[in-house]
Amino acid sequence: METLINIILLTFLAIIAIAITRIRHLLVTVVLTGMFSLLSASLLVSMDAVDVAFTEAAVGAGISTLLFLSVLALTSTEELAGNRKFSSIAFILVSITGAILIYGTLDIPKFGDPSAPVHHHIAERFIYESPDEIGVPNMVTSVLASYRGYDTLGETTVILTAGIGVLLLLGRGKQDKETD
Amino acid sequence: MFAAAMIAILLAMFMSLCRALLGPTLYDRLLAVNVLGTITVLFIAVFGFLTGRPEFLDIGLAYALINFIATIAVLKFFEYRDMGRATEEELDI
Numbered sequence: 001m002e003t004l005i006n007i008i009l010l011t012f013l014a015i016i017a018i019a020i021t022r023i024r025h026l027l028v029t030v031v032l033t034g035m036f037s038l039l040s041a042s043l044l045v046s047m048d049a050v051d052v053a054f055t056e057a058a059v060g061a062g063i064s065t066l067l068f069l070s071v072l073a074l075t076s077t078e079e080l081a082g083n084r085k086f087s088s089i090a091f092i093l094v095s096i097t098g099a100i101l102i103y104g105t106l107d108i109p110k111f112g113d114p115s116a117p118v119h120h121h122i123a124e125r126f127i128y129e130s131p132d133e134i135g136v137p138n139m140v141t142s143v144l145a146s147y148r149g150y151d152t153l154g155e156t157t158v159i160l161t162a163g164i165g166v167l168l169l170l171g172r173g174k175q176d177k178e179t180d
Numbered sequence: 181m182f183a184a185a186m187i188a189i190l191l192a193m194f195m196s197l198c199r200a201l202l203g204p205t206l207y208d209r210l211l212a213v214n215v216l217g218t219i220t221v222l223f224i225a226v227f228g229f230l231t232g233r234p235e236f237l238d239i240g241l242a243y244a245l246i247n248f249i250a251t252i253a254v255l256k257f258f259e260y261r262d263m264g265r266a267t268e269e270e271l272d273i
Contacts, residue, residue, distance in 0.1 A: 008190050010253065012197055019201050031209045034250055035200055038213075038220045039193070041243075045224050050236045054243075060215070062246045069257045161185060 002046055009043040030068040037061040047111070066107045182230040189226060192219050210254055215249030 016036045020029055037060025044053035109116035126143055134142040144152050184237035196219065221240040228234035 005190065005227075011191060015197065015201070025206075027206060028203075028209055031206075031254075032200060032212050034213050035197070035216050038216050038247075042193075042220050042223045042227075045236070046227055046238075052237055057220070057243055057246050062249050063248045064254045069253055073257060094209065114224060179260070 005046050006043060009039055013040050013043070024078075026072055026079055030065060030072065033068070034061045034065045037064070094103065182226055185226045186223075186230055189219055189223050193223075210251075214247065214251050215245065217250070221247070 013036060014091070016032055016039065020032050020036070023029055024033070035058055040056040040060070041053040044050070044056060054129075109118075126139060130139055130142040131137060134143040134146045136146070192263045193216065196215045200209045200216075203209060208266045221243045224243065225234075225237055228236050
């Protein structure tokens with residue numbers, strides 16, 4: 001049943017993707033990308049990745065639609081008629097790239113495979129040893145704050161930088177007023 | 181039971197997809213996206229019960245909110261032709 005649902009959703013996604021490339025009216029394209037995000041969020045939910053699905057829906061269907069519409073308000077809503085001739089070089093390049101990508105997935109363990117390396121390599125050590133090694137009862141906390149502490153430090157630095165950037169951009173008007 | 185509901189949801193998804201692709205006006209397509217957002221909420225709810233793990237039911241609420249934001253943004257675009265800009269007072273610095 002789940003496989004069938006996944007196949008149907010992927011078919012819908014393919015139909016929308018083809019339609020997006022064919023339609024010239026940009027507002028319709030924005031609407032269709034919103035649909036694409038909602039459908040791929042459904043697909044991710046059915047693959048048990050609810051957190052990823054949620055991000056996809058919030059960013060893809062929510063914020064991206066807003067940003068696209070803001071851009072369309074500044075420009076035209078009709079795509080210019082460009083060169084639409086069939087280019088065989090581009091077609092061959094895209095086909096080769098797609099084939100390489102599919103070839104790359106052949107080595108990946110099957111979806112939901114319990115013998116995949118990710119479930120055996122270090123996960124067991126985290127589960128059994130982390131209370132003794134780190135001394136924190138919560139497994140997730142010990143992984144986040146100790147085993148991959150440098151990674152977390154880098155992430156928080158990125159978020160801090162982004163926050164400072166947003167504050168500088170948004171708070172500029174007010175500061176100018178005060179200095180005047 | 182839930183399988184029948186899931187089939188109905190997938191059919192509804194397909195129909196809203198057809199409406200979004202065929203048009204004929206832009207408003208039909210907008211309505212199709214809004215309907216698809218609602219169907220996504222239903223999908224999450226039914227899928228949870230179908231697979232016997234309805235823990236993620238609450239996430240549907242947040243999807244409903246996201247759907248609302250997108251619709252408001254599009255309607256605002258039609259009403260004002262932009263996403264809002266600084267008022268005279270704010271520009272007067």
